[in-house]
Amino acid sequence: MVVEKLSNEAPFEELMNSARLRLLQMHYEAKVGHIGGNISCLDAIMVLHHLIMSPEDRFILSKGHSAGALYIALWSLGKIEESDLKTFCKDDTLLPGHPSGSGIPGLMFSTGSLGHGPSLSAGLALAAKRVGSKRHIYCLCSDGEWQEGSCWEALIFAVHHRLDNLTILVDQNGLQGFGRTQDIVSYSDVGGRMAAFGANIQKVNGHDYRAVSGALMSGTVGRPNVVILDTVKGKDLHFEGDVSSHYLPLTEEQYLAGRRAIEGLGE
Numbered sequence: 221m222v223v224e225k226l227s228n229e230a231p232f233e234e235l236m237n238s239a240r241l242r243l244l245q246m247h248y249e250a251k252v253g254h255i256g257g258n259i260s261c262l263d264a265i266m267v268l269h270h271l272i273m274s275p276e277d278r279f280i281l282s283k284g285h286s287a288g289a290l291y292i293a294l295w296s297l298g299k300i301e302e303s304d305l306k307t308f309c310k311d312d313t314l315l316p317g318h319p320s321g322s323g324i325p326g327l328m329f330s331t332g333s334l335g336h337g338p339s340l341s342a343g344l345a346l347a348a349k350r351v352g353s354k355r356h357i358y359c360l361c362s363d364g365e366w367q368e369g370s371c372w373e374a375l376i377f378a379v380h381h382r383l384d385n386l387t388i389l390v391d392q393n394g395l396q397g398f399g400r401t402q403d404i405v406s407y408s409d410v411g412g413r414m415a416a417f418g419a420n421i422q423k424v425n426g427h428d429y430r431a432v433s434g435a436l437m438s439g440t441v442g443r444p445n446v447v448i449l450d451t452v453k454g455k456d457l458h459f460e461g462d463v464s465s466h467y468l469p470l471t472e473e474q475y476l477a478g479r480r481a482i483e484g485l486g487e
Contacts, residue, residue, distance in 0.1 A: 282337020335368030
């Protein structure tokens with residue numbers, strides 16, 4: 221795990237705006253939904269891939285419906301091509317709506333059926349520990365995903381095996397497919413509940429890359445690290461916080477308005 225802070229912040233902020241614009245364009249041109257949840261976790265995925273992860277580390281996108289954000293991060297690193305982005309969600313694409321198949325750099329598992337990522341990640345972390353590897357495993361989940369019992373079983377396993385080489389990030393945007401997470405299956409203070417299981421918990425503004433990177437560069441010896449990302453679905457766009465951005469594709473009006481909003485962030 222890389223533990224160096226940025227000495228110059230401006231380039232990363234510019235990179236983030238470029239990533240937001242390209243993500244918006246990719247989803248609009250493909251006419252697919254899930255743009256809200258992609259925007260809510262894009263900051264964290266970009267921080268991981270540009271500022272935190274070493275070449276030996278591994279990233280598992282448990283909330284597979286945010287595949288677009290992962291593809292944009294890989295594109296921004298030059299690991300996938302512009303021509304690949306143009307085929308997003310089309311026939312014979314390398315880049316389906318949920319990460320799947322082979323050929324995508326760093327992709328270890330097909331994901332999208334929620335609740336599997338934490339278990340897969342805990343297994344990787346234990347294997348790394350057993351062979352004496354310094355590899356760190358990062359897993360990004362949605363908040364609604366923690367309605368799945370398998371996530372809690374993975375957390376119990378990770379605590380029992382003292383997997384301090386595992387970091388779970390929770391994109392807590394407060395919305396899921398059919399409404400507010402709190403209204404679908406109510407559970408207050410998910411971080412407090414995770415702490416009760418023995419995990420190290422940090423809660424940060426998921427749209428502040430300095431706060432996110434700081435949380436990812438710290439942890440507790442002998443305990444898995446959980447970073448609760450306080451985020452907004454569709455952050456800074458005119459449909460932010462709207463549950464419709466979970467499923468519905470962008471209209472031309474929404475796309476153009478979104479571009480103007482993002483371009484305004486860089487002024």
